[in-house]
Amino acid sequence: MGITERKEREREEMRQLILEAALKLFLTNGFEKVSIRNIADEIEYSPATIYLYFKDKNELLFALHQRGFAKMVAEFQPLRLLNDPFEKLVEMGRAYIRFAVENPELFDLMFIMTAPMDKLDKEDWVEGDQAFGLLMQVVQECMDAGVFQQHDIQSTAMMIWSSIHGYTALFLRKRLGMFAECDVPVIMDDSFNLFCETLRKGL
Amino acid sequence: MGITERKEREREEMRQLILEAALKLFLTNGFEKVSIRNIADEIEYSPATIYLYFKDKNELLFALHQRGFAKMVAEFQPLRLLNDPFEKLVEMGRAYIRFAVENPELFDLMFIMTAPMDKLDKEDWVEGDQAFGLLMQVVQECMDAGVFQQHDIQSTAMMIWSSIHGYTALFLRKRLGMFAECDVPVIMDDSFNLFCETLRKGL
DNA sequence: AAATTTACTGAACAGTGTTCAGTAAATCAG
DNA sequence: CTGATTTACTGAACACTGTTCAGTAAATTT
Incomplete structure (x- = not known):
């Protein structure tokens, strides 16, 4: 039939x-x-x-949100080729920020908007879970390679994700008005590099 | 008259x-x-x-947004009493996170929602400017005290703000579904402490 | 060929931000 | 004190929004 x-x-x-x-x-x-x-x-x-x-608009938004993750994961693929784990981590952060700046609407849906997450009961967020898993993996590699000291992986990955996410969240929601518009990209970049350097020296 | x-x-x-x-x-x-x-x-x-x-709803929201900053600044006052600049910085971060968790709606308005910032032309964001100035001041103190190396202040302050802001943004917008609900506060705390430690060692 | 299921729609409901003509009170000028 | 003008406010409307539901026409099953 x-x-x-x-x-x-x-x-x-x-x-x-x-x-x-x-x-x-x-x-x-x-x-x-x-x-x-x-x-x-x-x-x-x-x-x-x-x-x-x-069912409603939120469910539609959530479906798009999944598409966003698919696109992001696709853009992360080239990173697999990198051998140095720390370099991989840094480029991952750069890719995250780049994705946010180049796909502001999608990124918003994926990580900032409340709407698509409203209905989600508990652990339905497979996409976020997977992406975070990827980060944890790279962090683990950094620890194994001796670039970072041994720490709780979840907390370490969370610390790194939050830090990178902060830039994008503040930028996309226009909270960097204290800088001259033209300075914003360079400050964001300097700031990101400083973070990476600090991680390498201090973590 | x-x-x-x-x-x-x-x-x-x-x-x-x-x-x-x-x-x-x-x-x-x-x-x-x-x-x-x-x-x-x-x-x-x-x-x-x-x-x-x-003028419209956004203007009303922006007015409330200013009240939010007033409240936040008030809660930051006790920090002035601390002498150790690094401790001051750490407690500032903790206060930022605490404010976000205890006043989610206000914080949302101040740092996440798009609405109140939509109309703002350029550098009208005095509140944010002042708050960021406060942070830069403390960062400067840390450098002067030799806790941090000398770096560009703006970038350094931006790096720290972004990092702290990241936790709150992800938390408030319910993007931490990959952790068991009860673990979230402890992971956030561990992660924050790890960040502070990393700063002290690496910056 | 008739009965039933499926896919779709027009119209409505209850709500939203916002505008604007009109009104009643307060203020001003003579 | 009286008449003109300004001020403060409102009811009703406009053009939207997400969502529901009775009704219809076509596809499928009997």
Whole structure:
């Protein structure tokens, strides 16, 4: 009975169609300014239809959020080639910041916006979990290689992630108004390099 | 002609009345769930009245945001008594995190939400500027005392602020789902202590 | 061919931020 | 004190928002 399979496939195609349209609109107009009606218009369906494929707007956002992680993980792949674990860590941080600056809307959805996380009960956040696992792995390598002293991995990884995340969060939410606009990138860079140096010397 | 003075005073009182009501509602119900109409109801005025005192919702939010900074600065005062500059820095970080955890809505407004910063043209962000100045001062003291090596102050202060801010941003936006809920505070604390230790050794 | 399931929609509900003509009171000028 | 003007406020509306639900037309099953 291939008919139910086809139905299911069509259903999945429709979901993807919605997500694609939503992503396109979000990336061009920003999240705040895109409504369910806009998305419905884009795919030439009624707004009510969207609710046949997603429970509510948050679920739709969460689906996009997963796409964001897929993209980020893809961009992290080249790092696997690096041999020096510390260099790998540093480049990972740089990639994180670069991703945030180049994909502000996606990054927002993944790490800053409240909306997509509102419904999540407990440990459904597989994507975040995996990404953090990757970081812990690299940190472990640094410790094994003697670049860092032995410390609790979770806390160490958390410390590094938080630090890197801080830059992006403050930058994306426009909290660096105390610097001249043109100085911001260079200060961010200097600051990041200083952090790396400090880690290498002090951790 | 004391009449214009009285008018001005009454106007300021009205502004404060609105802000007080708004803050009360925001802190009890969260920012997302409070509308201009709610605030108007609370003070028993028409919604349109609020627009006679604030250009739009963002301006109202920005006014509250300033109150948040006032409260934060007040909580930072006891730190002035500390003599050891490094201890001062550490306690400043701890106070920042504590403020975020104990006043999540205010902190959100001050450092995470986009809304209040949307209209701000360039360097209107006096509050943030002052707070950052305070941090730079302490960092300078640490360098002078020989706890840190000499580095560019702005970048160093930025590095420290970002790092501390990262914890709070990830925590408040519920991105620590990879840890068991009960572990979060202890990991945050371990991680913060590790950061301080790393700074002392490596900076 | 008839009955049933599926996919979709128009219209509505209750809410949002914001504007604006209109009103009543306070202030000013003569 | 009276009439004109300014001030403070409001009700109603506009153009949105997310979401629901009865109703419809097509696809599928019987």
